[in-house]
Amino acid sequence: MSARATTAHSVVEIKAAGKWFAGILVAAYALVAVIPLAWILMTGFKSPPDSISYPPKVVFEPSLEGYVNVFTNRSRQTPEYLESLGPPKAWYDKISRKRNMVITGPSRFAGRYMNSVVIGFGSTFLAVFLGTLAAYGFSRFKVPLKDDLLFFILSTRMMPPIAVAIPIFLMYRTLGLSDTILGMILLYTAVNVSLAVWLLKGFIDEIPREYEEAAVVDGYTRLQAFIKVILPQMRAGIAATAIFCLIFAWNEYAFALLLTSGNAQTAPPFIPIIIGEGGLDWPAVAAGTTLFLVPIVFFTVLLRNQLLRGITFGAVRK
């Protein structure tokens, strides 16, 4: 009797201890992951002297100088010249005047950022769109050599894509796709689509065929059944897949560095260039990085319920 009670008690205790242990582990990992991000976020609001002070400042006077700098080009002028310009017109003029600078125009950051948006979301949309259709076909139809084709699709991911950078570089130059937005969209789509096909096929396989068959018997066409029945059921899977694709395309650095320059350059290769543009302007780099993180954070938070469901899909059903 007492032995049984003890056993039951200790089982519960081990569980509680395990929970604590897991909690601490997760917290420790989160700290390691979050501290650099927090540091970037803080640095973005520091003034340049604060950003390189030693010991590092945790408490500082916030400033928007980094954000102003990342969006503008400035030139240093003599105090006499600045005097002759009269009082600063806008709040950002005021910030640069303090450093004896005059804003000469917008920087290329906004354009690079837009390139990232267009290329990242464009390639994600294409990869998920093509991936969904391909996955549906592989999941539902008799495809000759299905297993071989699926393996082939997966095999394109078996080496790092950058391993074929030189052939792609040469090919793109010949085709005139170098440094074009279309070229980058196609490239990222090609890399992502294999992942998308495999992930999405898993999700579609989980949806009973009877759902479409019921719709087909009820007079819907196969396409209508797909749109009305299958797509709503795979929302979670599509969300999860889209996030994965977007993160890859958004963060990709090596191809962007190699294949783009003046026209289609994305934010990742541009942000480091800021460092060289006028001394070590860490707040500007940090501000650019912070802004760069925003869309991914936004979409991950927006889709987080779907995402959780998507990632644990197989475990939850049945």
Next chain:
Amino acid sequence: MAEIRIEQLHKAFGDFVAVRDSSFTVRDGEFFVMLGPSGCGKTTTLRMIAGLEMPSSGRIFLDGEDVTHKRGGERDIAFVFQLFALYPHMTVGKNISFPLRMAGVSRREVRERTQEVARMLQIGHLLKRSVAGLSSGDRQRVALGRAIVRRAKAFLLDEPLGALDAEFRDLMCEELRGLHDRVGATSVYVTHDQVEAMTMADRICVMDKGEVLQIGPPSEIYARPATRFVAGFIGSPAMNFLTGEGGAGASAIRVKGGAIPVPRLHEALGSGGVIVGVRPEHIRIAGEGAMKGRVFAVEYMGARQLITVDTDAGRLRVRAPNTMRVETGEAVGLNFDTESLMVFDPQSGRALASDHAGAAHG
């Protein structure tokens, strides 16, 4: 409302034949049950009728029109799937009205018909609910509602009660049959449960290994099974089988330890002997009889009792009124109800033609 005619329907998956040259006709307004053990090709046949599977050969007629090559949606047939296939992202009402919402039916009519069907199935109060939290009985009703709402020519139901527990199943059996009588649509109902089949069917089609073995009203299938398989599959407790010998025109079959009088056979017998089939209720226990045996076990089943008797020819199950007193181990004689006996050819399993004085009902 429609008649479904199947001609020489054949379906092979690679080398495996799932349905072998089936032919039958489901009459207009009939409740037709396809009965057979798991894997015998019931679902495959149903799917071919619905247009979800293309037959390897053979033809399907709906109201006399050849629909073999028509898409499922063009056949105007409703299908209730084994696991209902309710859409989890839609409410009960949306699920029921799903077949209407594409057909260019006006919104008001969609609403009215949905409500009418829901009332009929007593799920009117659930229309706004998600299907996720429904009990299996209500899910069943929603699936039926989706089939009825379209007023299709025919209903195909694939083991619609398979997911329900036994108690609820009886209730749904009644409800389903009642619904059929009210709606009056031709229904093809698939099951592997002989009790379901017997209680609901106008006619039963018994299948095994892709072949149609017999089609007829439940009473006929029970009393005059066409093959040994049908005889053994239908009826609980199962029919007794005894191997014996007898010539053409013989009036009795010799079995080990006795002779069983049978109706006069019209066919010559092969050298391999015959199998005599006798249902438990067609054996009477007496002091003296055509055969002798020893009581092995007695099970009380309310008004009846089931007595198992060991004889030289094998173990026999006898159904007797509970007024009969026998002890385990007691020596008894057995008499047979000659008119109700069946004689089968052991090679083909076919029932031999014989003189039957009308159909004896169990």
